[in-house]
Amino acid sequence: MVSSVIPVHTFDLVIFGATGDLAHRKIFPSLYRRLAVGQMPADARIIGAARSKMSRTEFRKSVSDALQKYIGAAKLDADVLDTFLACLDYVAIDAKGTGGWSVLGKKLDEREDAVRAFYLSVAPSLFSEIAQRLYDAGIATPSSRIVIEKPLGHDLASAQELNSALSRCFDEHQIYRIDHYLGKETVQNLMAIRFANALFEPLWNSRYVEHVQITVAETVGVNGRGAYYDASGAMRDMVQNHLMQLLCLTAMEPPSRFEPDAVRDEKLKIIRALDPLTLGDTVRGQYRAAGKEGSYLDHVGDPQSKTESFVAIRAHISNWRWSGTPFYLRTGKKLSGRLSEIVVTFRHPPHTIFPQVEQQKGNALIIRLQPDEGITMRVTIKDPGPGGMRLVEVPMDMTFADALGGHGDGMPEAYERLIMDVIRGDQTLFMRGDEVEAAWAWVDPIIQIWKDSGSRPLPYDPGSGGPIESYKLTGSDGHLWREITV
Ligand code: NAP
Numbered sequence: 001m002v003s004s005v006i007p008v009h010t011f012d013l014v015i016f017g018a019t020g021d022l023a024h025r026k027i028f029p030s031l032y033r034r035l036a037v038g039q040m041p042a043d044a045r046i047i048g049a050a051r052s053k054m055s056r057t058e059f060r061k062s063v064s065d066a067l068q069k070y071i072g073a074a075k076l077d078a079d080v081l082d083t084f085l086a087c088l089d090y091v092a093i094d095a096k097g098t099g100g101w102s103v104l105g106k107k108l109d110e111r112e113d114a115v116r117a118f119y120l121s122v123a124p125s126l127f128s129e130i131a132q133r134l135y136d137a138g139i140a141t142p143s144s145r146i147v148i149e150k151p152l153g154h155d156l157a158s159a160q161e162l163n164s165a166l167s168r169c170f171d172e173h174q175i176y177r178i179d180h181y182l183g184k185e186t187v188q189n190l191m192a193i194r195f196a197n198a199l200f201e202p203l204w205n206s207r208y209v210e211h212v213q214i215t216v217a218e219t220v221g222v223n224g225r226g227a228y229y230d231a232s233g234a235m236r237d238m239v240q241n242h243l244m245q246l247l248c249l250t251a252m253e254p255p256s257r258f259e260p261d262a263v264r265d266e267k268l269k270i271i272r273a274l275d276p277l278t279l280g281d282t283v284r285g286q287y288r289a290a291g292k293e294g295s296y297l298d299h300v301g302d303p304q305s306k307t308e309s310f311v312a313i314r315a316h317i318s319n320w321r322w323s324g325t326p327f328y329l330r331t332g333k334k335l336s337g338r339l340s341e342i343v344v345t346f347r348h349p350p351h352t353i354f355p356q357v358e359q360q361k362g363n364a365l366i367i368r369l370q371p372d373e374g375i376t377m378r379v380t381i382k383d384p385g386p387g388g389m390r391l392v393e394v395p396m397d398m399t400f401a402d403a404l405g406g407h408g409d410g411m412p413e414a415y416e417r418l419i420m421d422v423i424r425g426d427q428t429l430f431m432r433g434d435e436v437e438a439a440w441a442w443v444d445p446i447i448q449i450w451k452d453s454g455s456r457p458l459p460y461d462p463g464s465g466g467p468i469e470s471y472k473l474t475g476s477d478g479h480l481w482r483e484i485t486v
Contacts, residue, residue, distance in 0.1 A: 366378065
């Protein structure tokens, strides 16, 4: 099964921060791959912008080097690479200065029929300023698009400030807020599984779903990003955006149409239906030292830090569908595996006719975002062969990474899909401003409660599943976290 590729309209994509890590590691490789499969037109223009002074040739060389590094020289096609590099241009612009904007404007004015998009791959402190300068210089037209990525604020007040600064220059339908989790094939498949099949939706409620677990686990620590992370923590860095987006997609009502605002309205309703969190609904952790590896406190260089490198949450959604079904969220660094998954655990049958058989774990739908994107249904069947009625749990595997082909090393990167969606003008997989604000409005109070409590995050061993108290959180409800193993 090979997915069909529909070319997008030609475009001019300006990448602010084109010399940075995100651009080199994700954005250019994604665009290269879209060109290679025929989705990006060969006459598209990608205009890099950053403060560094460099010629177009030097810029092309830097992007070529990045592609060699992040895609791998053996996987690059010489003709596609030449075509790709020919699409690149560069303008030196300091987001805080006045130089360079008119040069950029002139380049863009050369073709008015191309889709115009600005990708702000720069520090968030520059988002508002760049938006304002694009607007003031007349470079941002009513149909052009602006793309930004987390962190989208630090709390509700700063998110509101950012939204209102952007809205002075761009209409909401022009603003694309990336959460790259939403670009993953499996996340969209979650919607397909739920809304394109009659099988699951009748069971998708508290009557049949016992609980839901959403885990985003990392094996790495905060090394290298200590200062940034310590000012943020797991709640702001991961829960407010990625985990809450996954929660929304799992729990939302079926939208009436698969259209951006219809989907985002339903997601927003879930966030607004979340009960406020209490101290007893959360467990915070900080990883300890192990061997020669320092602790979280060593890595951030502050022995007094109370920032959490792990958080587990028990969330309740107060609506007809979900009342009585806890949603457990968990994310952390230095855990026993690197994985992102949603596990929907169904209730046991109301009556068992196999009394001689030990209690089974029950049905579960496991939606895995990484690694090995795919969906597995855990079902109970008879253990084949003679020997009486023994039951066994087996996974029904719907892994589709191989089946879909993609670019030969798995499925298209989330960024590939998302950037093409920006060009197509499809906001379905992007967060709306009010969603971001509602998510902050849910996490802000518990962060304040933690602060007011004066308590410290609980220590946990690197390579573990987090503090033991997180197991007590689910255990007190009679539930067990799925092991973090990869
Ligand atoms: P980075 O490596 O530090 O790159 C920053 C880029 O911004 C550079 O190209 C830099 O080039 C440019 N820049 C800095 N100040 C500028 C100014 N005043 N005017 C114009 N350009 C300026 O950062 P990054 O890791 O790519 O991250 C970029 C953004 O993406 C950040 O908001 C980050 O939080 C977000 N993000 C990154 C990742 C990731 O994997 N890296 C993932 C998710 C989100 P010059 O120095 O030449 O100006």
